[in-house]
Amino acid sequence: MESQAVLRVVLLPWKPCIHLTLLLVQLSLPEVRASCHILRCNSEFVAATFDLSSGGGSAVSREVVNAGYCSALRTYAICTKKMARPCRGDLAYHSAVQGIEDLLIQHHCPRVGPTAQPRPLPQGTLSADTCLYEKSFYSREGRLPEFLHCSVFGDLHIRTFDNDFHTCAVQGAWPLIDNEYLYIQATTSPARGEAYPTVLTKITVIFKNWRQCIDQQLYQAELDNVPAAFADGSVWSGERRGHRSLTVRTESPGRHTEIRAVHIGTLVVVRQSGRSLSLSIRSPREIVDAFGPDHDLQLCMWGCPASQKLNTLRPxxxxxxxxxxxxxxxxxxxxxxxxxxxxxxxxxxxxxxxxxxxxxxxxxxxxxxxxxxxxxxxxxxxxxxxxxxxxxxxxxxxxxxxxxxxxxx
Structure with a gap:
């Protein structure tokens, strides 16, 4: 009896502590689950500096450009500060913070000053089909869009949007697609030392910010890691009037992923076959052709450089x-x-x-x-x-x- 009394004295005081601990955990869950939207900060900074010239011209114009750049950097810094808690364990966030500090010093920007004004949204009321590319295209053109196909697979083969077929010896990171809506990069490595062809070991897909429909979203796959989710852990993005602009699904976890981007009418499929990755994409011609003259290196558009072509037909x-x-x-x-x-x-x-x-x-x-x-x-x-x-x-x-x-x- 005496030992039981001692036991009660020892255990009973812990009950309120347990309840308090559980309460604190529950209160903290929304904070833990808060998404890290550092990509939104990145895309807003890119948008704010997109129209700034690279320099040149008169001294006055250079000062105006630099002032605009400093304003964009200060806005970028404010955005990252708002993301400090949900992004505290995110490497991209910490890289952005360090990069802002370096750029502020490099451009001699005062820490205090005007910030960049948000880019204005398009005028007019958006239709219900704005974020549904195929429906919007049909309403505008009276026909379905023309779809193009590109695939990259094996040691390293490319079927371009124009149905050319190349086998390449490229190594390192190469852009497959780089237009106003989408950026896809392939990273290749030697399959077995330098005497062997290259294989695809990493794929990076960036769906660029389109204010009506989505914030910038990132997907990455590496050899033996083909996730069925975006980099922030989400499986969909950009909900508008009951429709989701981006969705991720899989039929074979870890080996296959499909990303549907209905706002640009595009399907991306990432796979792992053997010891290499592969990518296939179906996208409308209007989306594929939406790039400027400075985006002149896209393997899906023009194939591999002539100096890097191999003969797939037997030597x-x-x-x-x-x-x-x-x-x-x-x-x-x-x-x-x-x-x-x-x-x-x-x-x-x-x-x-x-x-x-x-x-x-x-x-x-x-x-x-x-x-x-x-x-x-x-x-x-x-x-x-x-x-x-x-x-x-x-x-x-x-x-x-x-x-x-x-x-x-």
Whole structure:
């Protein structure tokens, strides 16, 4: 009895503490769940400085431009301060804060002063279909938009919006698409050391701020990490009159993601096949062509640079690489009976990687093409009779890599 009394004395005082702790946790949940909208701050700063010239002209004009830039930086700083708590663990937020400090010093901007005025919204009442691209286009043009398709897959193959087919030896970060609405960047790495072709290891997709429909939104995928969510953890964005402008879904978590952007009528599919990523996109011509002359490097528009092209059709020395070449052809013929560019890409990838799983990149790219191209006669592309300009050094490295695969077989 005496020990029980002592136990009550020890335990009972903890009850109000437990209740208080739970209450504090509940009160803090909204703060924890608050979204970090640092991308909104970034896009507002870009919008505020978009019309500022890069310099030049008279001293007076340079002073005006710098004053406008300083105003935009101060506004940017205010926006980041508002995001301090929900963004406290976000690396992009801390990078933005440091970048603002550096730019304020670099441009000799006073900490106190006028701030940038928000860009005015378009005049007039927005229709219910403003954020539904296809309906809006049909109402305006009386017809459905023309859709274009691009895909990037394997070691590294590109089907451009104009239905050209290239195999590239590019390494590092390259823009696939860069227009007024969308930016997509591909990062490639050597598949197996420097003697092998490159594969896609990272994909970055930025849906740019469009005030009527969405704030800027970021999606990133890396090898072995294809999330079914945007970078901020959300799976949709931009709700207007019951419609969501951006949505993310998956049929195979960690291996596949589809992003629908109805405000620009665009579908983006990201996959992992074997040890590489792939991307397919379907977008209206009006959206694809919405860029200026300074955005002259887009792999989905013009393919890879001439100096970086490889010959997907078998190089002459490949005929001597039996039985690897024959085995690759037989395997790909079972998966891809049509002797098109997808079949050629499959054979190329199998020989250069020695990995049977690499054939699935071409299979998935062909399936995406079937889903995204309405005219079924245009799905299959016949390989060109000869490759474009080929870098001899790159070709030599490729052949050495293939000989290494055969020798190790």
């Amino acid at each position: 002459p020395l490949l005929n001597s690489l039996a039985p690897a070449a024959v085995s690759a052809e037989d395997h790909c013929a079972l998966l891809l009976p049509a002797q098109d560019v997808y079949y050629q890409a499959c054979v190329f990838d199998l020989i250069t990687s020695g990995d049977l799983n690499s054939s699935m990149a071409a299979v998935s790219a062909l399936q995406d093409a079937r889903n995204m191209i309405s005219n079924k006669e245009r799905v299959h592309l016949l390989p060109a009779s000869h490759a474009g300009n080929t870098n001899p050094c790159v070709m030599l490295l490729l052949l050495l890599g293939m000989l290494g695969v055969v020798g190790g077989a």
